[in-house]
Amino acid sequence: MTRTLYGCLVRLHPPAFRREFAGEMLWIYDEAAPSGGAAPLFLDGFVSLARQWFLRSGYWKILAALAGGLFQVMIGGAIMLRIGQHRAQLTHYMAGNTELATLVRLVAFTAIGLLAAVIFLVFWWRKLARRIGV
Amino acid sequence: MLEDFSSYLPLSPASLHILLALAGEERHGYGMMQEVARQSEGQYKLGPGTLYDNLQKLTSHGLVEQAPHRRPDDDPRRRYYRLTAAGRGVLTAEIARLESVIHEARMHLRTLPRRAS
Numbered sequence: 001m002t003r004t005l006y007g008c009l010v011r012l013h014p015p016a017f018r019r020e021f022a023g024e025m026l027w028i029y030d031e032a033a034p035s036g037g038a039a040p041l042f043l044d045g046f047v048s049l050a051r052q053w054f055l056r057s058g059y060w061k062i063l064a065a066l067a068g069g070l071f072q073v074m075i076g077g078a079i080m081l082r083i084g085q086h087r088a089q090l091t092h093y094m095a096g097n098t099e100l101a102t103l104v105r106l107v108a109f110t111a112i113g114l115l116a117a118v119i120f121l122v123f124w125w126r127k128l129a130r131r132i133g134v
Numbered sequence: 135m136l137e138d139f140s141s142y143l144p145l146s147p148a149s150l151h152i153l154l155a156l157a158g159e160e161r162h163g164y165g166m167m168q169e170v171a172r173q174s175e176g177q178y179k180l181g182p183g184t185l186y187d188n189l190q191k192l193t194s195h196g197l198v199e200q201a202p203h204r205r206p207d208d209d210p211r212r213r214y215y216r217l218t219a220a221g222r223g224v225l226t227a228e229i230a231r232l233e234s235v236i237h238e239a240r241m242h243l244r245t246l247p248r249r250a251s
Contacts, residue, residue, distance in 0.1 A: 021186040027211040028182040040183060045217045048183020056187070 002038045003029060009045040013052050060128070068120050070111040077110065137220070139227040142195070148188045150188040151178060153197065153217065153225040154224035160197035163189075189215065 006029050010022045029041055054060045140180070155161060163185055170180050180195035192198040198221050201214040217225070 017186070019188065020190065021182075021209040024213060025182040025186060026161050027209065028167065028185075031164050032167070032182075039181070044181025045185045048181070048187055051183075052188055056190075 001043075002033070006033075006038065007039060009042065012049055014057050017052050017056075051078065051114065055128075066126055067124075068117045071120055072116055075116050076109055076113060079109065083109060137223055139220075139224045142197070142224045142232055143228055145228045146186050146188070147178065148180060149192060149224075150228060151180065152185065152188055152192065153221055153228075156198060156215060156217045157222070157225060160214045162212045162214050164212075166215070192221065195220075197224055205230070 003026075007026060010025050011018060013022070029038075033041060053065065070102075151170040151173065152166060152172060155166045161169060163182065165176075167180050167182070167185060170178060189198060193200075196218055198215050199218050201216040203212075203214065
């Protein structure tokens with residue numbers, strides 16, 4: 001029963017990895033499980049599954065892009081709320097030129113968003129590179 | 135001409151242990167797991183997922199390669215791996231790096247003031 005479950009776990013790995021190593025992983029399971037127990041093998045299998053799909057397959061780039069986008073939206077939203085609180089003062093300040101006010105706001109949001117994305121990706125990449133030993 | 139292996143360094147603990155396990159002789163996956171446990175006196179245990187993830191990386195970098203079966207009656211699922219010349223070079227470079235780290239650490243520990251007991 002547990003061997004079948006482990007086999008399912010191995011089959012969930014990306015096709016290239018599975019084709020190359022599934023047979024050997026199952027063979028090691030047969031050798032190691034009776035003496036060392038199945039739990040550490042399952043734990044390792046789950047970690048391997050996550051690593052293969054998210055790190056090695058490049059899906060992490062999509063996740064990083066999504067997280068970066070979400071981060072930008074959150075920063076932008078926070079700034080909008082903050083500006084909203086001081087709207088009266090700003091309106092008074094830029095009352096004479098609404099187009100200029102819009103342009104200034106657009107440029108500021110773009111710059112802050114880009115800066116936030118760059119900072120986020122640099123930190124992300126450095127942390128990841130250290131972990132995978134690039 | 136000496137090759138520059140610094141781009142591979144520092145090795146992750148798993149990669150280092152796998153290269154060390156293969157330094158003496160070619161081994162199959164389970165043999166590597168046992169050798170790593172033996173070398174680390176049971177402190178570092180590799181699971182098959184971690185092992186093959188690292189083997190995949192090391193093979194793609196040309197540091198490890200598959201070796202032919204030892205006996206014709208070997209289990210076909212059991213494949214042997216060995217170090218390549220580049221793999222041996224990377225391992226040697228990593229050991230030299232670790233030696234310099236240990237040397238530096240010893241120097242610093244020696245200069246640390248001792249605690250009053």
